[in-house]
Amino acid sequence: MSQQLLQHYELLLLAKTEITDDEQSMVKKEIENLVTACSGTVDQFDRWGKYRLSYPVQKSDYGIYILVRYSLPKSKAATELNDALITLLKIKCNDFVMRSAIVRLDGKPSTTYEKPEALDAAGRTANVDSLIRENNIDTLLSSVDASIEAGEAQRSATFDDSDTIEA
Amino acid sequence: MSKIKLKVNSRLLRKKIRKQSYLTPKHCRFCGNPDQEVFLDYKNTALLKSFLTERNKILPSRVSGNCFYHQRHLSAQIKLARSMALLPFCAMHI
Numbered sequence: 020m021s022q023q024l025l026q027h028y029e030l031l032l033l034a035k036t037e038i039t040d041d042e043q044s045m046v047k048k049e050i051e052n053l054v055t056a057c058s059g060t061v062d063q064f065d066r067w068g069k070y071r072l073s074y075p076v077q078k079s080d081y082g083i084y085i086l087v088r089y090s091l092p093k094s095k096a097a098t099e100l101n102d103a104l105i106t107l108l109k110i111k112c113n114d115f116v117m118r119s120a121i122v123r124l125d126g127k128p129s130t131t132y133e134k135p136e137a138l139d140a141a142g143r144t145a146n147v148d149s150l151i152r153e154n155n156i157d158t159l160l161s162s163v164d165a166s167i168e169a170g171e172a173q174r175s176a177t178f179d180d181s182d183t184i185e186a
Numbered sequence: 187m188s189k190i191k192l193k194v195n196s197r198l199l200r201k202k203i204r205k206q207s208y209l210t211p212k213h214c215r216f217c218g219n220p221d222q223e224v225f226l227d228y229k230n231t232a233l234l235k236s237f238l239t240e241r242n243k244i245l246p247s248r249v250s251g252n253c254f255y256h257q258r259h260l261s262a263q264i265k266l267a268r269s270m271a272l273l274p275f276c277a278m279h280i
Contacts, residue, residue: 031270073274082271120270133230135272
């Protein structure tokens with residue numbers, strides 16, 4: 020007996036930074052309800068975190084990205100589901116959802132994907148030492164320090180009239 | 187001394203040969219690499235940024251070397267990323 024082909028979809032949400040946990044769980048629950056009503060399954064619900072946006076969206080420079088992956092068998096319900104999701108996001112979640120995009124994925128997508136690095140990622144700190152270490156400029160700094168120290172040592176050791184410019 | 191003008195076919199042929207002499211053959215980095223094609227995604231801003239100019243315009247395929255199919259795919263992904271604020275539309279003014 021042939022199984023119905025599963026179609027995989029992906030929904031990327033851009034939410035405001037003031038989004039609360041309640042609102043996030045509400046969105047998750049609503050999406051799950053809609054998807055399971057069309058006999059589909061939600062595969063992934065990833066909250067990426069806070070990002071700096073490329074241009075201000077609704078007058079704010081920062082936003083939170085949420086990625087939802089879901090799959091459902093190939094049928095007419097797929098288009099209805101996508102429309103229903105869009106209306107949900109635009110009407111019910113209008114307060115905190117700024118942008119959204121639904122993409123159909125070819126084949127079976129892998130659970131891992133490339134994404135830009137978040138501002139509030141785990142290992143990311145906003146101080147000078149980590150910045151130096153990240154960009155590998157500590158060698159430059161150490162050479163600068165060494166030259167300054169060497170210059171000072173030289174100046175203090177050989178402070179006499181022989182350093183004057185010869186005419 | 188009057189120059190003998192060649193027929194159109196020969197002139198065009200000579201022009202083509204001259205152009206080929208200084209143009210290196212471009213090859214698409216996505217063609218034949220299924221693992222590279224997987225990375226061609228609107229979420230992958232690191233890869234997509236390498237195909238934008240300083241003013242955040244999409245590079246033409248004669249510069250980036252992409253084939254028509256992958257250039258079309260790439261520009262579609264870039265435009266989707268732009269609409270989702272992952273990539274900028276234009277250069278930012280301070």
